[in-house]
Every structure is written in structure tokens, then in C-alpha cells.
Amino acid sequence: MSTDRRVLVHPDRTTLAGSVAARFITKMIDLIEDEGEAHVVLTGGSVGIEVLEAIAHSPARDSLDWSALHVWWGDERWLPRGDDERNETQARHALLDHLAIPDENVHPFPASDDGLDLEEAASRYADELRAHARDGAEHPRFAIVFLGVGPDGHIASLFPERPGPLVDDRTVIALDDSPKPPSGRLSLTLPVIRNSERVWLVLAGADKAPALGLALAGANPADVPAAGAQGTKRTVFFVDQDAATDVPESLTTPPSYWTGAMDQQDWMPSEWTPSSPRG
Template identity: 50%
Template sequence: MTGESSNRRILVHPDGPILAQAAAARLVTKLVDVLAERDEAHLVLTGGTIGIGMLAALADLPLRQAVDWSRVHLWWGDERFLPGGDPERNDTQARDALLRLLPLEPAHVHAMPATDGPDGPDAEAAAERYAAELARCAPAGADAPAFDVLLLGMGPDGHIASLFPEHPGTRETGPSAIAVHNSPKPPPNRISLTFRVIQAAREVWVIASGAEKAKAAGLALAAGTDQTVIPAAGAHGTEATLWLLDRAGAAQLES
């Protein structure tokens, strides 16, 4: 099943495992195409069950060798502000699922700071450090790369990255990266990209599966939904927006 609205496409797969495999194959093809046009590619990773499942599917895909991974910069859309190597961190899960297998350039892996990093438990300073890293790799006149693909998971409440419904971060228009406190989902302290940076990505892909995501997906894709109420409604790229769902997650979409 495929739906389109302006530059938005909705692709529905039979179930979560097939969704993860299809998204992995799609990502390889996209990266190969980007690297044929540009010297480097900038990819933003996401966590969550289906996000990490997609990375695990990519690890099992021989076609991943078609990508020159030394020219790919990896970023994260958000992170749990925990010690480095903590199993709950998105970057730890990504390394375990896929990154350890790839011939990456270490300097191109831009993990968000941890509580045992140079800023210690100061989440604001850690977010500023990540914003500085984004700016360092940005083109002239910008404070962040124009990401070629920015992957996002979505929670049952419609949150993306660590932008939660009606939480202060959804109204942030200044920095590229922010500290998030009192998160409704543990742990309470996080770092997140802001809507401004997410919406400046060339392509944004929202990957969601399961019946518990169906209501949020339906609301996010309905016309006129406020991104401060359902943050996933603000997930869109400058060139393309893909919603990659399974049948259960797409159950409440409008015809």
C-alpha cells in the first residue's frame, strides 16, 4: 500500500520484520545514490525497537557492502543522557546491532555526549557541545548539515526524537540541539535535535510498527495537526518525507 501527499509518501508493509528489512534495503540504495552525487553522506540514526531492528536487518544484508561507509557521517536524533556504553543508549544499541561491522571512519561517528563525558552530568553543556559539532560539519551559513536521511521512530504518544507532546522542547526555535528534562519516558534527562534541524533535512523517514502506534500515526498524518500536540506531525523533510509503517501501525490512517 502506498499513499502520497505533496512530497510525502506512505509505505505500508505486512509486519515489523518485513518493514525493518525493506527499510534497510531502501537505506542502502539511498546512500549509494547520495554518494554517487556528493563526496559525503550525512545520516541521522534513531533508536527504538524498529529503528534498531532496521539496523540489525542491515547487518544481515550483503548489499550493505555497496556503500562506501568511510564517506558516511553518522548522527543521532536524540539520546538518553546516560554514561557511555550504557545499554539503554541509542548509540550503544546501534554499535551492537550494526556499526561494529562497518568500515566507518571513527571521526565520522558523531555520538551525542554521555554523562561521563567532558561535560559530566550537565545536560545543557552537553547539548551545546553537540550543537557545536553539528556546526563544525555544516556548510557555510548553516549551523547543521543538511542531512541526506534523518531517521525517526515514533512513540505511541506521537513523540519523535525526544520531542514529547506539549513538552517545552516542541516550542524551541533557537538551538540545533537541546537538553530535555523531566521526560515523560525514562530516563528523565535527554539530548535532542530540534524541529528546526529535523525539518531542514533533505529526507525524513518515520519508521513505526505495531498497533500501539496506529492512533498516533493517524493523528500525525491528518491535515492540520499541531506538532506541539503530536510531534510526529512536524516530521518532514525539504525534499521528501517517508512514512514506513506496518499494517498494524497504519490501521487508523484515513483512506
């Protein structure tokens, strides 16, 4: 397991979203050029959706061959297809509806009106993950898994003091007792997250600072699930200044980031510097 963790601190959430968007486009261009395709996992939440909106509005957006990208989700609310509270719906409005990405490359979780119960839906998504895996694996090789972090330290729909963070024999779990509404949820498990190449955790706000501090201090994932989120190549916490109050200075890396003051037409991948690793 990689111990290469970085914390990139940004002055505000707008700059944060623009920086992550630019970094994502750059990384995907490189990976698709090298490997022909890439699989990524999206997250919900206000900051996660702001990142997707920033990608949609980036002048570099169309430099990426979106037909070579497969999109998955880390978790989903058990609601009808098209419900405004579904992560899928929000991601489509923010980004996917604006892209030339094939329908077969978008892999949403089942919805509550698909004629399945929660456990059947979890099994269905596990089957889809397996169908797109290589060499008999249980899920695709994810280039990037995006995660938000709740004030309680939860990631995806893996909550503290619930069984979810401890599940290691499945790729997908069903929850019917989520502490956040709605009670019904579907979620990837920690082993899937920890087998991804890169985990990018994106969080903003002073209410996230305690959870971030505990995650970086190596808390038990059963108590702070975010502490268990690591990629095999790199783990990056993208945070705003308000969320960074409990971050040890030794873990922070001065980022090179897009800002609203920069002429967007002038942004190019070469803006990244050695002080801001492109992984």
C-alpha cells in the same frame, strides 16, 4: 516545505525492517556517488534498531562506501558511555561495529560521564553540528533523518505538552523532565529535522496507529510532534499493517520490498519499481 508525503505499508515488522534497510542502502549508494559524502541521523527504539540490524545483514551492505558516510543521532538518553540503554550503544552493536566506518565519522551525543552537565552537553553537540556544516549553516545537510514515533506521537525526545517541539532558536535541547525514563535527554529540534532532505519515520504496532493517524491529519506539533516532521524533499512513513489502521487510503503507496522469502543474493537495487519511489 515539501508536501510530498507517502505511507508505505508492510505486512509485518520483519518485512518492514528489511524494506527500509534495502531502500537505505540504495539511496546512500546513489547519494555518495553523486555528492561524495552523506550525513544521516539515526534513531533508537526497537524498530529503529531492527532496521540497523537488517542493514548489517543485507547482502548489499558492502556495496556502500561507508567511509563516505557521517552518522549522527536524533536524541540520546543521559547515561554513561557504553550503557546498554543509550541509542549509540544499541546502534553500535546492531550495525556500526560491523562496518569499516572511520571513528571520526561517528558523532554520538555526549554521555553523562563525560564531565559535562546537560546544558553543556547540548551546547557541545550544537558546536559539533556547526563544525560539519557548510557555508555558515548551523548543522550539516542531512540526507536522511530516521525517526521512531511513540504512542503519544513523540519523535526523538520531543514530547507532547513539553517545550521541546516549540523550540526554534537552537539545534539541540537538553531535557531534565522527560516523561519517559531516564528523565535526562538530549535531542535535535524540529527546525533541524525539517531542514533535512528526507525524513523517514519507521513505526510498527497497533499502539502507534492513533499517533500516525493524527500526524497524517495535520495535528498541532505541540500536541503530536510527529505531525511536524517533514523533509524538504520527501517524507516517508514506513509502517506495518497494524500501525496503518487509521491511514487514509489516498496516502498509501504499494511498496516494492524485500521479504524473507526472497533469495537475498538476488536482491539488487533494480528491484525498486516506479510504484516505490527511491527517495
